Structure formats: structure tokens, C-alpha cells
Amino acid sequence: MTTLRSKFYESQDKKSTFFDYDKTKFDFYVQMNDIISENDKKIPSEQIQIWTKKTINACIEDILLEDMHEVLHRIYSTTVIKGERKLFKNGLEIITWDNCFDIILDVHRKEGHNKNWQSNYEKVSEKYVISEICFATLVQACTVCRDVIHPISNPIQFNKKCQVYTLCMESQPDPPFDKIILLVDRMTSFVHLRPVIGSDKQYIATELLKIFTDFGVPLELMTYETLYLNEISDIIQNILGVKIMVTIDKNDLNDLTTNWKDRAYILLKEWLDVTGSSKWSLGCHFVQWQMNTNIGVYVRTPFELVFEHKENFAPKERRRNIPI
Numbered sequence: 001m002t003t004l005r006s007k008f009y010e011s012q013d014k015k016s017t018f019f020d021y022d023k024t025k026f027d028f029y030v031q032m033n034d035i036i037s038e039n040d041k042k043i044p045s046e047q048i049q050i051w052t053k054k055t056i057n058a059c060i061e062d063i064l065l066e067d068m069h070e071v072l073h074r075i076y077s078t079t080v081i082k083g084e085r086k087l088f089k090n091g092l093e094i095i096t097w098d099n100c101f102d103i104i105l106d107v108h109r110k111e112g113h114n115k116n117w118q119s120n121y122e123k124v125s126e127k128y129v130i131s132e133i134c135f136a137t138l139v140q141a142c143t144v145c146r147d148v149i150h151p152i153s154n155p156i157q158f159n160k161k162c163q164v165y166t167l168c169m170e171s172q173p174d175p176p177f178d179k180i181i182l183l184v185d186r187m188t189s190f191v192h193l194r195p196v197i198g199s200d201k202q203y204i205a206t207e208l209l210k211i212f213t214d215f216g217v218p219l220e221l222m223t224y225e226t227l228y229l230n231e232i233s234d235i236i237q238n239i240l241g242v243k244i245m246v247t248i249d250k251n252d253l254n255d256l257t258t259n260w261k262d263r264a265y266i267l268l269k270e271w272l273d274v275t276g277s278s279k280w281s282l283g284c285h286f287v288q289w290q291m292n293t294n295i296g297v298y299v300r301t302p303f304e305l306v307f308e309h310k311e312n313f314a315p316k317e318r319r320r321n322i323p324i
């Protein structure tokens with residue numbers, strides 16, 4: 001099949017003669033359809049957010065129903081342009097997955113078939129809101145890039161950005177612990193969960209230090225909580241001599257993308273219910289394992305993305321059977 005647009009690309013892509021616009025586009029649509037149908041089968045806390053006509057319309061409906069001063073209005077807005085109602089997030093237009101192909105492809109080609117889709121995602125995110133998974137999928141579908149490098153994660157990206165959360169567990173006593181620190185690596189979704197006691201900065205810094213000395217130090221720690229991360233990063237810097245950038249991201253509080261805290265809470269609650277135990281400090285290890293060895297929508301688990309090998313040799317079925 002040759003379209004006008006594919007002819008245009010043939011003339012443009014002198015160097016990459018094997019770039020096939022139609023095949024790339026076709027494979028992108030096939031893979032995205034698979035991902036969306038897999039995603040729909042999951043429980044909401046496990047789903048990744050993909051902007052489709054359905055999710056956009058649901059969001060528009062919520063905004064129109066909601067009072068002007070409510071949460072959604074702080075992030076989203078909606079306007080009718082040329083007879084079509086559009087949705088905007090923080091002032092940027094949201095593009096559905098089936099309308100984003102040419103936008104992503106243009107950046108991907110301008111960057112010389114850059115397989116590091118995260119940096120393309122960051123560039124496009126200055127103008128539009130497009131689901132992250134579309135960028136990873138495009139590299140997988142691109143006839144130039146497929147099979148060359150695993151598109152989901154470049155090992156260098158591990159520990160680039162980590163998010164830090166606190167799970168307050170005071171309502172369910174498990175002395176001496178009263179909260180859990182949850183550390184999420186943005187690019188690989190690899191998580192750490194640590195039961196902790198109180199808010200002493202030196203103590204929390206030591207707990208993070210134990211993780212960092214085993215797994216490396218993140219370039220950037222992101223949080224929306226008052227975790228005294230600046231002081232903690234100073235303590236860590238004094239000991240390891242490595243600088244950590246701390247970003248307080250207020251928007252994250254209302255971000256509707258993967259809700260890590262909820263996922264951890266749900267898995268922990270399930271563990272407590274199933275085992276009949278009240279020792280959530282022990283359950284943390286189980287939840288960390290679950291989250292890092294769950295296949296999700298990607299081909300590889302977070303564990304495999306980080307370590308480049310399987311976490312154990314259990315058959316796939318057994319690993320997939322974990323009730324999440």
C-alpha cells in the first residue's frame with residue numbers, strides 16, 4: 001500500500017531506505033490495540049492511563065458536571081474548537097493514541113530515529129499531552145528501530161528519576177513501624193518499599209542510603225510530600241559524595257497516571273487479608289516483589305528491565321497468576 005504520505009517519506013528518508021511509513025503505522029495501530037485490550041482487562045489501579053476517545057469523553061463529562069472550584073478544574077479544561085470538544089491538561093491539548101502517530105513520528109525522525117523514547121516524550125510533552133506508552137510502541141513498530149535495541153528501557157535510564165512517597169500506616173499498628181517509604185524508578189517502574197519509624201531525617205536518610213548503596217544513587221528524586229528530602233539529600237551527599245537533585249512536584253498530587261501509593265496499599269491489604277497477618281512491615285517485601293515481577297503491559301518485568309535477566313526460573317504462567 002502506497003499513500004501520498006509514504007511517498008513523501010520515501011523522498012525524505014534517503015538514508016534510512018528501509019523506513020516504511022505504512023508498515024510502521026499499521027504495526028503501531030496493531031500493537032496499541034493489543035495494549036489497550038490487555039489494559040482494559042486489568043483492575044483500575046493496575047491500568048496504565050491511555051488517552052482514548054472513551055477516557056477523554058469520561059473526563060470531559062466529569063469536568064462539566066463538577067463545580068468550577070473542584071480538583072479536576074485545576075488540571076483540566078475543555079473548549080469546543082471547530083465543532084469538536086477538546087480536552088486540555090495544564091493548558092496543553094490531550095491527543096488520543098489514534099491521533100498521535102504523525103506527531104510522535106515527526107519527532108522520532110527529526111531526532112534521527114532516537115530509540116530513547118523518553119527524551120522524545122519529554123520534548124513532545126512541552127506541546128501536547130500524549131500517553132507515554134505510545135512513544136515506546138512507536139519505536140517497537142518503526143521498521144528502522146525495531147529489533148535493534150529493546151525500546152522499553154535503556155539501562156542508562158535506570159535511576160534517572162525516582163519518585164518518593166510515604167504510606168502512613170498509623171491506623172494499623174505494627175510496632176515499632178508506623179509508615180512505609182515507597183521509592184519508584186520512573187523509567188523501569190522498579191520499586192522499593194521500606195517500613196520505617198517516625199520522621200527523623202538522619203534515620204530516613206540512612207534507610208535510603210541502604211537502598212542507594214545497593215542499587216545506585218538516583219540523579220533526581222521527585223516528591224510532592226514534605227519529606228525533608230532536601231535535608232536528606234544533603235546527608236546522603238555528605239556520606240556518598242554524590243549529588244541528588246530534589247524536585248517538589250505539586251502537580252503529582254492530582255496526577256491521574258499510575259497511582260503507585262494505591263497499588264502498594266491494595267497489594268498490601270490483600271497480603272494482610274490472605275495471610276491473616278497484621279505484620280505489614282513483613283508484607284512490604286512481598287508487595288515489592290509483586291510489583292517488580294509483574295509483567296504489566298510491557299514485555300519485560302521491572303526486575304528484568306533493571307537486571308537484564310529473570311528474577312527466577314518459575315514458569316511464566318505462575319508469575320502471571322499472581323492475583324493483582
Ligand SMILES: [Zn+2]
Nearest residue numbers: 113142144145
Ligand atoms: Zn525509528
